[in-house]
Amino acid sequence: MPAPGTGDGTEPAWTKELLGSAGSGDSFALLRLPAGGASRLAGSAEDRILVLDGALSFPEADGEEPRLRRKGAYAALPPAGGADVTSAEGALALVLSGSRLGASAEDVFGPRGWQSTGPGQWSRLLLDVVPDENFDERVLGLAHFEPGSFAPRHPHRTAHRFLFLDGEADDEWVLPDGSRHTARRAAGDFVDYPFPVEHQTFSRTGCTLLFVHEALPTGA
Structure with missing residues (x-):
């Protein structure tokens, strides 16, 4: 969809919602x-x-001058009053x-x-956490698989959300009824696995992904 605040007479900016929060929880766009x-x-x-490609500029706080942020930059959004996000060369970002x-x-x-x-x-x-095998809280991060690497089947006491950023991987997930499913993942794929899905991943080419483990509601 056209992104908010784009002017007339120029090529529009675009936004694509991957996951809506409906006022609470995660939102990816x-x-x-x-x-x-x-x-x-x-x-x-x-x-x-998170800047995924190219470069963009915006102020992070009221009264701050716009600052250039290139691929890999991870920054707070402009404050609630809003600010223009601009790009001289073009950019792709995840909000x-x-x-x-x-x-x-x-x-x-x-x-x-x-x-x-x-x-x-x-x-x-x-974010600043120290996960272990019993970890069941929220965690956000990046994962990188070298070519030929394999993560064996494992559960988490959380929901799983992945955005594949580059490379390819074969993903297998197992539902509570024991049924198995497989898919080839590649850059641009967004996956949302609810608890209690188990999964394993193998990458022939190597891959990088953004992941969020979303904590379950208390008592779940």
């Missing part, structure tokens, strides 16, 4: 700006924007709403902050 494009965005102290999305960072795809999670697998959390 893609924002695509053409070269020279603009859109007006408003957020809250908890909302974030996220939800609780505890983590502090801003200049380049989440850079070499810093990644931890080994298994043979050929790396992750970088975007």
Whole structure:
């Protein structure tokens, strides 16, 4: 859909909702700006924007000058009053709403902050938590699979949400009735697995994805 705040006479910016929050929980939406494009965005102290490609500019706080943010930048959205997000060269970004999305960072795809999670697998959390095998709280981060790496079947006491950013992977998930399903995932695929789905992932080519484990309501 055309993004809000685009002017007449220029190529419009576009937005695509991947997951709506209906006022609570997670919200994911893609924002695509053409070269020279603009859109007006408003957020809250908890909302974030992740630049996936290209570069865009916007102020992060009232009275702040617009600042250029390139691929990998992870920043708070403009305040509730709104601000123009512009791009001289064109950009693709992910707009996220939800609780505890983590502090801003200049380049989440850079070499810093990644931890080994298994043979050929790396992750970088975007919020300050220490998960273990019993972890059942909210967690947001990036995962990278090197070519040929495999994550064996495992459960989480959370819902699973994935946006595949590059590469390909074969994903198998198992429903509570024991039925198995498989799919080839590639850049641009968005997956939302409810609890208590189990899954495993194998990547021949290597891949990078954004993941959110959404905590279950108390008592679930």
